[in-house]
Amino acid sequence: MGTVQHKEEPVLDMSKTDDVAVITMSRPEKLNALNAGLRDAIFDAFAEAKADDAIRAVVLTGEGRGFCSGADLTAAPEEAPPPSQSDHMDDLGWVGRLALTVYGLDKPVIGAVNGIAVGAGMSLALACDVRVGSGMTRFKTVFVERNLSPDTGMSFFLPRIVGYSRAADLVYTSRMVDADEAYRIGLLDRLVDHDDLLDTAIDLARQMNAWPPLAVRMSKRALQHNQECELEEALRYELVAISHAGRAVNDRKESLAAFREKRTPRFTGT
Structure with a gap:
């Protein structure tokens, strides 16, 4: 810009x-x-x-x-x-x-x-x-x-x-x-x-x-949303956020692979 x-x-x-x-x-x-x-x-x-x-x-x-x-x-x-x-x-x-x-x-x-x-x-x-x-x-x-x-x-x-x-x-x-x-x-x-x-x-x-970008973005949404609601609603929204973050299937695979191989992960947001 x-x-x-x-x-x-x-x-x-x-x-x-x-x-x-x-x-x-x-x-x-x-x-x-x-x-x-x-x-x-x-x-x-x-x-x-x-x-x-x-x-x-x-x-x-x-x-x-x-x-x-x-x-x-x-x-x-x-x-x-x-x-x-x-x-x-x-x-x-x-x-x-x-x-x-x-x-x-x-x-x-x-x-x-x-x-x-x-x-x-x-x-x-x-x-x-x-x-x-x-x-x-x-x-x-x-x-x-x-x-x-x-x-x-x-x-x-x-x-x-x-x-x-x-x-x-x-x-x-x-x-x-x-x-x-x-x-x-x-x-x-x-x-x-x-x-x-x-x-x-x-x-x-x-x-x-350094972490999966979709997981970080959904973490931000969850933190902001759950400041303004009761615990039960917050718990439900946490599951929504997890499901959205899980759409980055390659990052999920990379997370598990890096953990097993004891190496630094490389996340792409996909």
């Missing part, structure tokens, strides 16, 4: 390293604040990652000092055509679609949170399956400071990651959370030296990619 531009401004870069796609938000002068161009580029990049079987995992990061500073409040209003009937009926908006785009990719998504993640940018990090950070990482909910309640899925993701009372603390106070606290309360799953951040995230993706 390479660099995506919007009105001559480079806003996102997508590179592929073997079976890992690295998606880098590229508005460093704005701490990768979300304008229309960057939002559209994220939608396009994740659609490409979903459609490409050669991509087994995605690393999402930002260029420069920021991961993403949220919605771009400094952008000049862009002229838009009169809203259509569908626009009037849209009850998600770009914030909802952005959360669904990241969370809904049925492949592992690793956030390499290279700097500040604020507002919708924090929500974007929370929508990832796993987050890797460094001493430069900072989180801030910020919404109440703008006379807003959380959006972009923060009210869904945050209490599930850190628990209700900690989520309430972070949302109501809008205080800054540094890297050490973020790691302690579960906002970060890995805390590494800043120079090692992206390599660690890519290495983590490769660890996940």
